[in-house]
Amino acid sequence: MTQTLRDPLSKRRLKAWLRLLNVTRQSENHLREFLRVNHATTLPRFDVMAALWRRREGLTMSELSRALLVSNGNATAVVDRLEREGLVLRTPVEKDRRTVQATLTEAGIRQFESMAAAHENEVNTLFHRLDAEDLDQLRAILQKAVAEPE
Amino acid sequence: MTQTLRDPLSKRRLKAWLRLLNVTRQSENHLREFLRVNHATTLPRFDVMAALWRRREGLTMSELSRALLVSNGNATAVVDRLEREGLVLRTPVEKDRRTVQATLTEAGIRQFESMAAAHENEVNTLFHRLDAEDLDQLRAILQKAVAEPE
DNA sequence: CCTCATAATTTCAAGTTTAAAACTTTAATG
């Protein structure tokens, strides 16, 4: 209360950001450990496979890096490794020979689906204290935070 | 509405987590770019310096890695580079010769303080759409999310 | 057809990050 008065909004936004970062890192660390121990994989691999699973027709490398908010060099490296293991396939696009379509192979689909439910369950456990109202509020706040125009 | 009925809480938690991750990564990317362009430094360096600036008496390497939620090997590497540049100092601790106290040097303090206000301002801009009520709600939700006991 | 700006991807070097192993020191226990 008095805190609200002493503390300018700017400092409160900074603190909120630090808290957000903290919760996100804790959760990421937990899920990384979960994927490593239970499914012998890593977070970036899982993220790439999840993105490709959602769009079964595939994604170009640029679409992939934009979707995951990582650099294109990064996407190349992770897809390289997944391709080497036969989980992802690069297909040249006839219409535009600059681009490549990355898709999950059959093995990739099988592997991802064998992890997806357990992963969702782990996230569910991780955030089990948040009820429907919390989730609604959180969504509203996060959407507001990244809204485009002013 | 019907969505709420069709969608079990588990799926909503998963979506909330993906949104949280997305907002955090967007913000991290923005701040990384900001630090690179305006202050010729990186996010991990900034994080380490911020942690050491808060506790002027210094932190052991373990305390540092726990505070930043990174591995101890990671802390070692970042501190190594900062030490090489004269921004951080490692001091052996007499009481326990296993531990090292990492502190900011004078130059480190000067450099951090020259960045801190601009960084806070950037975060303030980034989250300017969130008002006091949003920040309160967000804090409550994040605290609830990571609460210890059941 | 040629040129040039742009786009998609990869390559590259440097830095970041993790998990596990190695090393040193401490503390406890017999």
Add this chain to the structure above:
DNA sequence: CATTAAAGTTTTAAACTTGAAATTATGAGG
């Protein structure tokens, strides 16, 4: 005192990540 378990740190290898440069392809305008 010797042994052993635990704690703090560093080292190591592999993976991840970025930003910039290089490569290849497209498309527009001369």
